[in-house]
Amino acid sequence: MKESRLTLLIFLAPTLFFVLVFIAYPVVYSAYLSLSEYNYASDPTPKFIGFKGYIETIFEDSMFHTALINQFKFAVPYFVITFLASLILAILINELRFGASFFQVIFYLPMVIPLSLVGITFAWLLFPDVGIFNHFLRSLGVSNWNIDWYGDPKTALNSLVVARSWKMIGFTLIILLSGLQGLSKSLREAAKVDGANFFQEIWYIVLPNLKPYLLISGVWILINAMKTFELVAVVTQGGPGMATLTLYYYTWKLAFERLDMGRASQVAYITAVIIVLFSWGLNRLFKPEAASRA
Amino acid sequence: MTRLGDSHLRRFRNLKKYKIGILLIVSVIALVYVSPLLWMFITSIRPTWDIYKFPPSVIPGAVTLENYVYVVTQMEGFGRYFLNSAVVTGVTVVIVVISSAMGGYAFGIRRFKGQNFLFMAVISVLTIPYIMYLIPIYIMEDRLGLRNTWWGLILPYVALNLPWGLLIMRGAFSTVPLDIRDAAVIDGCNEFQMWYKVLLPIVRPALAATTIITFVFAWQEYLFASTLMTKNEWQTLPVGVVWIRDELQTLVYGRIGAMIILSIIPVFVLFIAFRKFFIEGLREGMIK
Numbered sequence: 133m134k135e136s137r138l139t140l141l142i143f144l145a146p147t148l149f150f151v152l153v154f155i156a157y158p159v160v161y162s163a164y165l166s167l168s169e170y171n172y173a174s175d176p177t178p179k180f181i182g183f184k185g186y187i188e189t190i191f192e193d194s195m196f197h198t199a200l201i202n203q204f205k206f207a208v209p210y211f212v213i214t215f216l217a218s219l220i221l222a223i224l225i226n227e228l229r230f231g232a233s234f235f236q237v238i239f240y241l242p243m244v245i246p247l248s249l250v251g252i253t254f255a256w257l258l259f260p261d262v263g264i265f266n267h268f269l270r271s272l273g274v275s276n277w278n279i280d281w282y283g284d285p286k287t288a289l290n291s292l293v294v295a296r297s298w299k300m301i302g303f304t305l306i307i308l309l310s311g312l313q314g315l316s317k318s319l320r321e322a323a324k325v326d327g328a329n330f331f332q333e334i335w336y337i338v339l340p341n342l343k344p345y346l347l348i349s350g351v352w353i354l355i356n357a358m359k360t361f362e363l364v365a366v367v368t369q370g371g372p373g374m375a376t377l378t379l380y381y382y383t384w385k386l387a388f389e390r391l392d393m394g395r396a397s398q399v400a401y402i403t404a405v406i407i408v409l410f411s412w413g414l415n416r417l418f419k420p421e422a423a424s425r426a
Numbered sequence: 427m428t429r430l431g432d433s434h435l436r437r438f439r440n441l442k443k444y445k446i447g448i449l450l451i452v453s454v455i456a457l458v459y460v461s462p463l464l465w466m467f468i469t470s471i472r473p474t475w476d477i478y479k480f481p482p483s484v485i486p487g488a489v490t491l492e493n494y495v496y497v498v499t500q501m502e503g504f505g506r507y508f509l510n511s512a513v514v515t516g517v518t519v520v521i522v523v524i525s526s527a528m529g530g531y532a533f534g535i536r537r538f539k540g541q542n543f544l545f546m547a548v549i550s551v552l553t554i555p556y557i558m559y560l561i562p563i564y565i566m567e568d569r570l571g572l573r574n575t576w577w578g579l580i581l582p583y584v585a586l587n588l589p590w591g592l593l594i595m596r597g598a599f600s601t602v603p604l605d606i607r608d609a610a611v612i613d614g615c616n617e618f619q620m621w622y623k624v625l626l627p628i629v630r631p632a633l634a635a636t637t638i639i640t641f642v643f644a645w646q647e648y649l650f651a652s653t654l655m656t657k658n659e660w661q662t663l664p665v666g667v668v669w670i671r672d673e674l675q676t677l678v679y680g681r682i683g684a685m686i687i688l689s690i691i692p693v694f695v696l697f698i699a700f701r702k703f704f705i706e707g708l709r710e711g712m713i714k
Contacts, residue, residue: 154559155551227448244642246690252668253465
């Protein structure tokens with residue numbers, strides 16, 4: 133059979149079209165925008181200014197600083213909760229003799245619910261006064277407990293973390309469960325024979341062998357932690373004050389409310405660099421064999 | 427020897443108790459885990475007076491379908507959002523599946539210069555913040571008049587979902603045994619016939635995985651939909667339901683709950699029916 137260049141090109145044509153027009157061109161163009169001054173409402177074309185915009189964003193833009201700090205305040209608990217919760221769940225589900233697939237479906241369900249609707253759902257759950265969660269807390273004994281979880285600057289960001297983790301856990305659960313199922317049974321049997329209890333078995337046998345999968349889920353959670361948009365847009369709009377202003381949401385506000393495409397592209401590029409640095413760093417932190425698998 | 431035997435015996439006796447303990451723990455966690463969704467559902471089947479009484483109660487004082495009836499018969503916007511979501515998601519899925527079946531063949535079976543570089547470049551799409559694409563795409567669509575049209579959403583959705591499809595399809599094609607291809611060549615197939623008649627039936631599970639994953643992702647997309655579709659009649663469900671909530675202002679969570687439940691039913695049904703492919707596809711994409 134003749135494998136010609138022409139047929140290859142035909143097979144690749146749809147991929148090349150979509151990637152060039154909607155991925156490659158936007159990446160290059162927004163790089164150019166990030167080096168320009170461009171208000172979409174008033175400027176006819178972008179005006180090239182080099183790195184001046186980046187310097188202004190990084191050193192002078194106090195809202196950018198707030199967004200950056202908030203992003204980390206969001207990312208740290210988000211990472212810890214999602215990582216630990218899915219790890220514990222994976223270990224427990226892996227122990228089940230029956231019902232495992234039923235429980236998997238339950239924990240995977242939030243994956244298919246749109247984040248914006250997750251936002252509305254949690255806003256209703258955590259509603260003050262008639263919200264059921266506050267009612268539940270009151271019935272536990274604190275009679276005047278009535279927290280406006282998303283309206284109070286002290287709790288708003290962490291309440292977003294909970295909703296975001298709720299949706300993410302299914303993804304990391306898939307990764308960790310497939311890692312656990314891949315572990316050889318004989319390894320764990322041997323530990324049992326040696327008299328190891330359940331926790332020793334997990335700590336000394338399961339976790340070290342799960343390392344590559346822990347790394348992969350870590351990287352996914354991290355990438356995800358930097359992309360915080362839908363919940364903020366739907367539930368808090370960055371408020372109260374600027375308590376939930378994240379990098380993504382700030383970028384969006386700059387681009388589509390202020391129409392300041394230059395500044396927005398700078399923040400977007402800085403976010404991308406942070407993501408790349410983090411996933412690279414996490415890869416380096418672990419052993420080389422883990423890095424090559426990821 | 428005795429120690430070994432003892433521990434075995436003890437384990438055996440404790441096994442049942444310990445397994446039941448774990449089952450119980452997982453059940454409680456699962457119940458807490460689905461409670462937000464359950465609560466939305468319970469809210470959606472209550473009359474308004476029952477939702478806003480104080481103190482609230484978990485058990486409904488009355489059960490009604492009036493919220494669902496209202497949403498389906500009185501809210502024209504909701505039907506329109508549903509149509510937009512169905513069209514945009516459906517067309518996106520078709521284009522992604524065809525494109526990634528073609529591209530997956532090129533990457534998984536053919537060998538060419540720059541193959542790995544090109545593939546890695548396509549896959550890196552998944553880690554870049556999507557908002558980076560959104561700004562130029564917004565400007566481009568604004569100038570071409572594509573905003574507030576179905577194609578204005580379908581085209582970027584295809585681009586964003588294609589990398590995942592390619593990842594799955596390349597993996598499937600690269601595991602097809604060589605002799606199957608050789609046999610096809612001997613039978614006198616040309617390359618397109620081999621792709622269509624011989625290879626595609628073999629990689630059907632991967633096609634199913636690509637279909638369900640693309641469907642789920644396109645159905646729930648919010649960032650592009652809310653930015654590119656600024657006119658209400660073009661909005662999809664994830665954006666439209668939020669728009670209704672903001673517009674109504676007065677709190678009618680029963681109706682909002684009904685809209686949320688109706689919005690996720692199609693994707694729930696598909697997910698439960700094809701969960702094997704969905705999970706396999708995600709695993710393939712996330713781990714490799």
